[in-house]
Every structure is written in C-alpha cells, then in structure tokens.
Amino acid sequence: MKNVEIGALILRVVLGVTFFIHGLVKFQGGIENTVGWFASIGLPGGLAYAVAIVELVGGLALIIGLGSRVISALLAVLMLGATLKVKLAMGFLGNGQGAGYELDVALLAMAVFIIINGSKLLAVDQRFGKRQKSVAESV
Template structure:
C-alpha cells in the first residue's frame, strides 16, 4: 500500500513538472512570436516612417534600428530557446521604454482612442519572468 502511494506521488510530481515545462515553453514561444511579429511589421512598414514615429515621441530616429533588431533577434531567440535570459532582458528594456515614452500618458487602459499600456505591462512581466528563470539542465534519472 505504501509503495503504491509513493508511485502515485511520483507520477503526480512528474505530471506537474511536465505541465510546468510545457507552460514555460508555450509562454516563451508566444512571447517571442509577438516580439518577432512586431519587429517584422516595422521592417515591412519601412524604417523611415518608423524612425519618424520615434521622433514624434521625442526619441532619436536612430533608436528605431536597435529596437527593430532587438524585437526581431530577441523574438527569434525566445522562439528557438537560444540565449533566452539575455533576449528576455533586452526585450524587457524595450517594453520599459515603450511604456514610459509612448503609452504612460494614455493611462493603463487608454483614453481618447489611444491604447493604454496594459498589454505592454503584461509583456514586460512576461519578459522579466523569462529573464529571471534559470533553466536547469535535465539529467536522466532512469
């Protein structure tokens, strides 16, 4: 009876770890996809209009290039699971900049037809989580 209970506990722990790993993978993939898609949209729009929008927010035009690079490369890094922590921290910096310089004055939910920073805040929280979580190497115990 005791052995059966221990086996059930082991199975439950194993199942829980599987769900945790799958959830982390999904979160990392979706977050990366969102950033990569935003970078791709900037690239398709053209850097001149993107740079002009940066200027309209009081930012230097040249800043559009590193932001584009971080969104594309950082997003792809998250998707592929390469240098996840570094990519996440770089993307978190982008989100802090977006919230402070562009969205803050619109409020959390937004006003006057302008979007708020609620979704940016979720992406910031996600990137901080991804950047702060250490992946431990998996060692087979069988």
C-alpha cells in the same frame, strides 16, 4: 517534465512570436516611418533600427530558445521604455485615441518570468549545454 517548464515554454514562444511579428512589421511597413515616429516623440530616430532588430532577432531567438534570459532582459527594457515614454500618459486601457499600456505590462511580466526562471524545454541552449558538458567530462 515539470508543469513550470511547460508553462515557461509557452510564455517563451508566445513572447518570441509577438516580438518577432512586431519587429517584422516595423521593417515591412517601412522602417523610416518608425524612425520618424521615434523622432517625433523626442527619441533618436536611429533608435528605431535598434528596437526593430532586437524585436525581430530577439523574437526569433526566444522561439528557438537561444539566449532566452538575455533576450528577455532586452525585451523587458524595451517594454519599460515604451510604457514610461509613450503609453503611461494614455492610461492602463488607453484614452480612446490610442492603446494603453496593458499589453506592455503583460509582455514585461512574461519577459521577467523568463529572466527569473529560464526556459529549457525545447531550447537550442540546452543542446549546446549538453554538448559542452559531455566534452568537458571526456577531457
């Protein structure tokens, strides 16, 4: 087992847990609050549902290793959007009234790592991939 795969597993699971919790909180706190906040910053309120679902379902998918590269790409887009639309004006560490974009950049970097390198260790994708290979070999 390579150290890179162990590192990728850690990044994948931590990224997945982080986004899963963020998505869950959006629904637990009342998604309508998030819808209203999106509208207040000039984004379509309905986009809040899409973001929350991508965070919740995408986070879970990352944890189990299902579609890790695609999910990471979606999450990277969310982080770019959050940074450029909301956090950039607050600065890297924040402005005393709100958080900065340091966490967004860290999550973006984790997602980009997974997009580039993948994460196969303990991933559901690997189980499906091995099955497909063995079926193809037997034909």
